[in-house]
Structures are given as C-alpha cells and as structure tokens.
Amino acid sequence: MAEVKKPPRVNLRQIDKIIAGYRGRKWALIPLTQAIQEQVGYIPKEVIPRIAAALGLFPAQVQGVITFYAQLYTEPRGKNIVRVCRGTACHVRGGKSILKLVRQYLDLEEGETSPDMEYTLETVACIGVCALAPNLMVNKETHGNMNPKKIARLFGGRVKE
Ligand code: FES
Numbered sequence: 001m002a003e004v005k006k007p008p009r010v011n012l013r014q015i016d017k018i019i020a021g022y023r024g025r026k027w028a029l030i031p032l033t034q035a036i037q038e039q040v041g042y043i044p045k046e047v048i049p050r051i052a053a054a055l056g057l058f059p060a061q062v063q064g065v066i067t068f069y070a071q072l073y074t075e076p077r078g079k080n081i082v083r084v085c086r087g088t089a090c091h092v093r094g095g096k097s098i099l100k101l102v103r104q105y106l107d108l109e110e111g112e113t114s115p116d117m118e119y120t121l122e123t124v125a126c127i128g129v130c131a132l133a134p135n136l137m138v139n140k141e142t143h144g145n146m147n148p149k150k151i152a153r154l155f156g157g158r159v160k161e
Contacts, residue, residue: 010044019047019054026055029065033072042073078113078120082106083137086123089130098134098146099123105155119158 015036022032032051036043043051043066052059066072084099108114108121127135132144143150 010046011040012047012050015040015044015047016050019050023054024056026057029055029057029062030069033062033066033069037072042076045074048074076113076117079118081120081122081137081139083122083124083127085125085127085133085135085137087126087130087133089126090134093133094146095134098136098151101148101151102136102155105151105158107158 018035018039019032021035022028029051032055033043036047036051048062048066049059051057052062055062066074082102084102085095086099087095090098102121103109106114106119106121108119110121110123113120124137127137127142129135129142129144132142134146135142135144136146137143138154143154
C-alpha cells in the first residue's frame with residue numbers, strides 16, 4: 001500500500017511575499033493566484049482572505065474566481081498529474097477502457113490524489129492529438145496509441161501486492 005504522506009505545511013511567509021508584489025492591484029487577481037500556484041503547487045484555502053485583503057476584494061470574490069478557473073486548485077496535487085482524454089476520438093478508440101485501467105493501477109478516481117502525493121488523476125476533453133487516440137498525458141508528456149501494455153509500463157509499479 002502507498003505510504004501516506006501528510007500534505008506539505010503551508011509556508012505563509014513565502015505566500016505573503018508573493019502577495020506583497022501585487023498589493024492594491026485588484027486587476028492582478030489571476031496573475032497573483034497563478035504565481036502562488038506556480039510556486040506552492042496550489043492555492044491553500046487559508047490564504048484566500050490574505051489575497052482578498054491585499055487586493056481590496058471580498059474573500060468570496062477571490063474564491064469565485066478560483067472556482068471558475070479549472071486550472072486553479074485549492075487542494076494539494078500529486079507530483080505527477082495524469083490526464084486521460086475523454087474526447088470523442090479517444091472514446092471511440094477505447095478511451096473508456098484506458099481510463100478504467102489507469103484508475104485500477106493508480107487506485108484513484110478522477111479528481112483524486114494518491115495518499116503518498118505521487119499521482120493525481122484527471123480527465124480532459126481533448127489533448128489535441130486525436131490522430132494518436134486513445135491518449136493520456138503524464139505531466140507535460142503525451143502518450144499516444146495507449147493500450148494495456150503501455151499502461152502497465154507506465155503505471156505497473158503502482159499495483160498493490
Ligand atoms: S479526443 Fe483525445 S486527443 Fe482529441
């Protein structure tokens with residue numbers, strides 16, 4: 001079984017430094033949240049009031065923007081982000097079975113992160129390389145023409161004994 005790691009503690013000093021660079025600039029909410037996510041990996045919920053106070057916004061406004069943008073996260077994510085394509089081209093070429101296998105190997109449902117913080121599993125509408133369907137991505141790398149053998153090569157090490 002995967003080792004359970006505690007999510008890293010939030011380094012408020014580091015985040016406050018980032019926020020300080022945007023103080024008073026309401027328009028900078030998105031670049032600020034992106035900067036925090038880039039450095040910390042996600043936007044911890046507890047910093048939302050700090051962001052709001054620095055920019056002169058309500059916390060609900062900050063929360064609303066973070067919720068609206070699918071690429072902003074308020075929970076820690078795995079070291080490896082696995083994205084399985086659910087687009088039509090991938091679907092008709094077995095994408096559903098690919099997703100099922102990846103779920104089994106990683107022991108994760110969509111949107112979940114493994115307890116050891118190694119993997120987060122997501123699905124996407126289209127990776128943009130439909131000719132290679134079915135596809136998935138691991139971080140920035142695309143893996144095309146996926147089949148059970150390739151999945152085993154990628155994630156076989158994750159199978160529970
Ligand atoms: S539908 Fe899967 S890459 Fe386009």
